[in-house]
Amino acid sequence: MxxxxxxxxxxxxxxxxxxxxxxxxxxxxxxxxxxxxxxxxxxxxxRFNRWMSLALAKLQGGSRLVLGAVLGALMATDYGGPINKAAYVTGTLAVTNSQYDLMAAVMAGGMIPPLGLALACLLFPTRFTKAERRTVPQNLVMGASFVTEGALPFALRDPLRVVPSCMAGSALAGFLTVLFGCGCPAPHGGLFLLAVIGNPLGFLAALAAGSLLTTLLVGMLKKPVKS
The missing domain is CATH 1.10.287 (Helix Hairpins)
Structure with a gap:
């Protein structure tokens, strides 16, 4: 224009x-x-966002472990897009109903992509360009701050390998936060909310497991690239 x-x-x-x-x-x-x-x-x-919100609301009557995994995976689907936002809205609405475990699953799921990719850059440097490896510090900060968009450049360059890897790690993290009884009473903040998160050690364990799964999947799926 x-x-x-x-x-x-x-x-x-x-x-x-x-x-x-x-x-x-x-x-x-x-x-x-x-x-x-x-x-x-x-x-x-x-219309898509409303449909997604209604679908997630219906899941709340079923297994909370499954819902935690679904919310975590959706947070790592489009990195700030409508699917991510639908999952996030579900988490924030859960906070108003004192369902803090779902918000914890949402937050963990949104933190995994940048954390997992930053760790992958460190453990599998040959899979990433020099420019991508330079983003490690900022992605660690963004992941710790619950800013999922840090993973977006990686997903745009290699969506078929990066997105499923991030979704798997985020689903695991969401599942584990509910399993461990973690609860997050605030809609944003990441690790800066650790003092008020229920079962903070469990939350950290879920983050570690999800990040490691994403890292290993990215390392296995991506091919070496020229710097």
Whole structure:
């Protein structure tokens, strides 16, 4: 859209160029993107999100261990996308109903992808480029802070190997947090909430197991690459 607007406004006099670059192009492109989100993107994604939330709500009557694993896996599916958000909303709603174990499963599942990939870069350096290996410190911080998006660049480069590996590790972590009776009373914070998480040692054990599973799967599935 910006390219198109620049072409349309190419005949604007040089004296008015600052109006084009400072007002017309940013404003019109922003309005176009807003219209696109409102009229084209949001309706189908909104329906999908509602369907996902209802499906997860129905699972709450069944095995909580299965639900913990499902929520954990969904948190590692699209790294901030609609599936991730549906699982996160389920966890935050569970907090309002004092179901802290489900929020713990959601948080653990969202922390695993960046933590597991950071560990994989350290243990299997030949599977990653030099640029990817440089992201280890930031992914450790993002994982500890419950910022799943740290894994997104890895998933975009190699989705068929990275995404299933992260989902498996996150599912295991979600399963174990419920099994160990962990509970998280807050919707965000990661390891910074460790002091208020029920059974913090169990939560750490679930994180360690899930991260290690993701790391091992990534190490086995990915092929060596040139730095």
């Amino acid at each position: 910006v390219r198109l607007l620049n072409r349309l406004f190419r005949r604007i006099p040089q004296d008015l160029d600052h109006i084009k670059t400072g007002l017309l192009v940013p404003l019109l492109s922003l309005l176009f993107v807003g219209w696109l989100m409102l009229m084209v993107v949001n309706p189908p994604l909104g």
